[in-house]
Amino acid sequence: MRTGQNTGTGDQLRSISWLASVLIGLLVGTTLTWIRTQRNFFFVGAVIIAVVIIFIGMRTIRRRARFPQMAQAHVSWAYGFWTLVLLVLCGPIQLVYVADDPSELMIKSLILSAGFCLGIHELDRSLVNATKKYVSEEPTT
Numbered sequence: 703m704r705t706g707q708n709t710g711t712g713d714q715l716r717s718i719s720w721l722a723s724v725l726i727g728l729l730v731g732t733t734l735t736w737i738r739t740q741r742n743f744f745f746v747g748a749v750i751i752a753v754v755i756i757f758i759g760m761r762t763i764r765r766r767a768r769f770p771q772m773a774q775a776h777v778s779w780a781y782g783f784w785t786l787v788l789l790v791l792c793g794p795i796q797l798v799y800v801a802d803d804p805s806e807l808m809i810k811s812l813i814l815s816a817g818f819c820l821g822i823h824e825l826d827r828s829l830v831n832a833t834k835k836y837v838s839e840e841p842t843t
Contacts, residue, residue, distance in 0.1 A: 715769050715834060717827040727819025730754055731791075735811040738796050772833045781832065784825040791817045 737747035766772050801810040
């Protein structure tokens, strides 16, 4: 089997489940909140973020190996929008709003978790939809 050969059909290509996006969103949102405010949590939080990045990276590599057409799909405006949302949650929100007391920490953690949950799910969904559209428009030879 060649590297670029499709091993799955377009019907098998699915976006991330809500359960997985909720788990990742909660983990990332809470971790980013605590890394920014608690000095003692920095190393543990860095390990958690590294594990999440490695997990998502390995799942992406595995999915793209099975569906190589994902690398060729044109992205939509929705993909760009949700990418921008995730970048804002990772960067400017962390710098602008630093929580101090436990109630602020909880609110910030919930907002970031919900944002990451929705952003990760919608980003993946828009990529999968663009791939399915690209595959359906692809001429058969």
